[in-house]
Amino acid sequence: MxxxxxxxxxxxxxxxxxxxxxEAPMKVSIPHEVHIGSTQFDVVxxxxxxxxxxxxxxxxxxxxxxxxxxxxxxxxxxxxxIDPKKSWVxxxxxxGFDVYMIDWGTPTSLDKFLGFDDYVNxxxxxxxxxxxxxxxxxxxxxxxxCTGGTLATVYSALHPEKIKNLIVTAPVIxxxxxxxxxxxxxxxxxxxxxxxxxxxxxxxxxxxxFSILKPFEQGVEKYLKFLNNINNEKFVDSFLKIEKWLDETxxxxxxxxxxxxxGIYQDNLLIQNKMFxxxxxxxxxxxxxxxxxxxxVGDHLVSPECxxxxxxxxxxxxxxxxxxxxxxxxxIASSFSQKKVLPELGxxxxxxx
Amino acid sequence: xxxxxxxxxxxxxxxxxxWTDMITMMSSKPTALSAxxxxxxxxxxxxxxxxxxxxxxxxxxxxNNFLIEYYKQLSETWTNAQNEVTAKATEIPQNEEGTEAYKxxxxxxxxxYFTGLFDSEKFSKNYNKLISKELDLxxxxxxxxxxxxxxxxxxxKQEIDEIYEELxxxxxxxxxxxxxxxxxxxxxxx
Numbered sequence: 001m002x003x004x005x006x007x008x009x010x011x012x013x014x015x016x017x018x019x020x021x022x023e024a025p026m027k028v029s030i031p032h033e034v035h036i037g038s039t040q041f042d043v044v045x046x047x048x049x050x051x052x053x054x055x056x057x058x059x060x061x062x063x064x065x066x067x068x069x070x071x072x073x074x075x076x077x078x079x080x081x082i083d084p085k086k087s088w089v090x091x092x093x094x095x096g097f098d099v100y101m102i103d104w105g106t107p108t109s110l111d112k113f114l115g116f117d118d119y120v121n122x123x124x125x126x127x128x129x130x131x132x133x134x135x136x137x138x139x140x141x142x143x144x145x146c147t148g149g150t151l152a153t154v155y156s157a158l159h160p161e162k163i164k165n166l167i168v169t170a171p172v173i174x175x176x177x178x179x180x181x182x183x184x185x186x187x188x189x190x191x192x193x194x195x196x197x198x199x200x201x202x203x204x205x206x207x208x209x210f211s212i213l214k215p216f217e218q219g220v221e222k223y224l225k226f227l228n229n230i231n232n233e234k235f236v237d238s239f240l241k242i243e244k245w246l247d248e249t250x251x252x253x254x255x256x257x258x259x260x261x262x263g264i265y266q267d268n269l270l271i272q273n274k275m276f277x278x279x280x281x282x283x284x285x286x287x288x289x290x291x292x293x294x295x296x297v298g299d300h301l302v303s304p305e306c307x308x309x310x311x312x313x314x315x316x317x318x319x320x321x322x323x324x325x326x327x328x329x330x331x332i333a334s335s336f337s338q339k340k341v342l343p344e345l346g347x348x349x350x351x352x353x
Numbered sequence: 354x355x356x357x358x359x360x361x362x363x364x365x366x367x368x369x370x371x372w373t374d375m376i377t378m379m380s381s382k383p384t385a386l387s388a389x390x391x392x393x394x395x396x397x398x399x400x401x402x403x404x405x406x407x408x409x410x411x412x413x414x415x416x417n418n419f420l421i422e423y424y425k426q427l428s429e430t431w432t433n434a435q436n437e438v439t440a441k442a443t444e445i446p447q448n449e450e451g452t453e454a455y456k457x458x459x460x461x462x463x464x465x466y467f468t469g470l471f472d473s474e475k476f477s478k479n480y481n482k483l484i485s486k487e488l489d490l491x492x493x494x495x496x497x498x499x500x501x502x503x504x505x506x507x508x509x510k511q512e513i514d515e516i517y518e519e520l521x522x523x524x525x526x527x528x529x530x531x532x533x534x535x536x537x538x539x540x541x542x543x
Contacts, residue, residue, distance in 0.1 A: 009449040048524075112514075113521035122528055181471035188481045190488075197488045197495070212471045216463045224456075 020230050027230050031247070034240045036078045039090045041101070045130045049105030052127045053077075054134075058093040065164050065353040066098040066135045068127060070155075072146035073119075073256065074206065075249045077103050079333050080145075082241050086333045088342065095346040097353075100131055102148075106250040112199045115255035116263070117278035120155045128155075128162050139164035141349060145332060146170050146302060150264065153310060154277055157286045165352050166287065167345065169294040170302045170328055171310060175265035178306035182209050186265040195258045200251035207249075213300050242329070271309050287314035290352050293321045294341065296331040320348060362414075366407050373403040401500045409493040412486055419483035426476055434466035 045052035069089075071077040080088040080101065092099050102124070107114065131140050141164050144152025149171025156163045175183060194201075211219060229235045252260075262269075269275035275282040293311045295304045304323065311321040322344065326336050377400045438459050445451045445458070470476050499509040508516070 007448040007451075010447075010452050013449065013452065109513075110517055110520065113518050118521075118525070122525070126528075126532075181468060184472050184474075184477050185480060187477055190481065190485055193485060193488050197491050212467075214464060215467055216460045221456075221460050 017228060020227050024227060024230050028236055029240060031240050031243050034237075034244050036083075036241045036244055037081045038084045039081045039087060039093065044100075044134065045127060047123055047126060049107060049111065050123045050127075051103040051105060052130060053101040053103055055089055055093055055099045055101070057098065058090070059096045061096060062098045063096050063350060063353045064135075065137060065139065065141050066100060066131050067092065067141045067143060067349070068100045068102070068131055070102050070124065070142060070144040070148040070152040071104065072148040073104060073151075073252050073260075074147060075245060077101050079245050079329065082245060082333050083238060086238075086335065086338060088332050088337065091338055091342045092346065095342075095350070097346070097349065098135065100127070102127060104250070107200055107253045108251075109199055112195075112254040114253040116151075116154065116259045119151055119256060120158065121278045124151060124155045125159060125162075128159070132162070138162075141165040141167070141353060143167035143169065144171060146328070147172055147260070149173075149307070150270070153284070153287070154270070154275070154282050156289065157282045157284055158277065158280055160286050160288060163289050165290045165292070165349060167292045167294070167349070168307070168310060170296055170299055170331060171293070171307050172264055172302050173313075174268065174271040174306050174309040176268045177303070177309065178265070179303045180300060180306075181212050182301075183265060183303075183306075185209065185212075186261055189261065189266075191258050191261040191266075195254040199254045201254065201257040202251055203249045206252075210246075242333075271313060273313075284310065284313040285315045288316050290318040291316045291320070292345065292348050293319070294331060294345070295321070295323050296326050296328055297323050298326060298330070299328045301328040318352075362411055365410070369403060369407045373400050398500055398504055402497050405493050405496050405500070409490060412489045412493065416483065416486035416490060419479055419486055422479045423483055426470060426479065430466050430470045431463075434463045437466075438462050 040056045041053040042056070043051050044054045069077075069080060071080070081090065084090060089099055089101065104119075104123075128140060128142075132138060139162055142152050142156060144150065144167070146169070149168040150173065152166060153168060153171055153173065156166045172178070175186075226236070226239050229239075263275050264270055267274075270282060271284070273281065273283045273285065291311070291314055293307065295307045297304060299307075308321065311319055322341075324331055324336070324341055326334065326341075331337055331341055377397070438455075441458050441462075442455060445454050495510050499511070502509050
């Protein structure tokens with residue numbers, strides 16, 4: 001009779017893991033009850049479902065030019081303030097910046113006809129005017145993240161007279177150069193039929209698209225790691241906050257989704273200066289203000305090849321392109337972003353504000 | 354008119370519509386007598402709903418074909434990835450480091466195989482056809498709902514969409530007016 005020999009360490013590891021699985025509900029908070037966001041703000045302007053947030057200053061002296069962060073149309077703005085130690089907003093406030101943030105809210109069926117024109121020439125423009133009035137300035141600095149980077153780019157190209165500095169963080173610009181699997185799905189996607197039948201892009205479908213990006217690392221390994229670390233309070237806290245953020249994505253208005261898919265991914269109009277928003281042609285050559293493009297080398301949501309062409313398409317002579325060895329979320333909500341990305345951004349912005 | 358005997362779907366479709374029509378005609382007289390006034394439209398619902406469901410049957414068959422192909426692609430990729438993992442697993446020692454190495458190989462292999470699949474043209478094409486058929490089925494469902502809403506004197510999806518569109522356009526006009534008023538007020542004060 002043969003005997004199977006197991007390394008006692010393997011058995012120990014297996015028993016530990018089983019104990020963690022059994023004890024997890026007692027030790028760990030329910031993900032949906034986790035509180036995210038810690039920096040205080042006032043809602044200073046509202047329009048439909050959109051809110052403009054103004055963060056309370058953390059320094060006695062502030063940089064004159066306010067900074068408006070244009071959040072993406074996927075997930076929520078809380079990733080910029082997910083944890084006090086990794087908060088993008090808090091770091092900028094501590095550097096003396098006057099920070100505003102756009103919260104797009106949760107579109108309903110009533111908002112299905114909202115398109116690029118409404119987002120850029122109405123909501124965004126009204127927010128910029130409001131900030132200019134409140135801060136008594138003629139121009140502001142604008143930062144756009146991910147799809148918010150695209151909105152900020154389009155806005156700055158159409159209203160360059162209102163933008164002093166433009167910062168784009170992992171923007172979606174050149175859809176044909178995007179090498180992610182999501183871009184592969186968009187190639188033969190019948191977006192007209194989709195929007196006509198369903199209306200807004202539902203979160204459930206977006207979850208599907210996210211799930212095909214690194215399905216085993218993000219869908220299996222991540223949770224195994226979590227269960228192996230349930231006694232590590234810091235790790236658990238950070239994990240649950242990110243999970244909650246990932247789980248809360250609002251629908252995208254149908255018209256905006258349609259224009260996005262066609263204009264950015266399928267016909268790639270933006271980078272070719274062929275995109276029209278509110279009957280006006282969007283020319284990236286109008287971007288003559290100082291521009292800072294931040295790209296994450298390990299970005300699996302917006303590939304660097306998709307973001308970088310902006311740097312070469314603008315007419316600005318004061319432009320900076322920085323590549324960081326991190327991922328899409330790591331660039332804005334990690335200890336790396338606190339140590340490297342934010343100090344560099346702060347210095348760049350202070351020199352120009 | 355004769356139906357091709359080699360086309361079972363054609364036969365089914367014709368038979369379903371034929372008998373629905375016949376039953377509707379046969380019952381139209383007594384229904385007309387008993388259903389007074391606007392409620393008369395209830396009696397015509399069945400015919401319209403049957404026509405929608407009959408069309409939906411063909412789409413369900415097509416949807417299933419794309420769904421089978423979708424799962425086939427997933428399962429083939431799974432098998433290929435697992436085969437490679439199994440081949441590599443024989444070289445891994447059975448100790449703690451080995452377990453960790455096996456986990457790494459498993460995840461990396463599956464990630465590579467599945468990313469390759471999701472990145473392929475065959476996946477993109479089939480998946481989009483699957484979605485397209487699902488949308489066709491949803492359209493049928495919407496049409497059935499519209500028939501019922503109409504007879505209940507409620508607005509249909511199309512009518513609600515028209516209202517939303519009208520509201521959107523009105524909001525836009527108001528916003529433009531507000532902005533031009535604001536500008537002229539600002540100019541006046543300056």
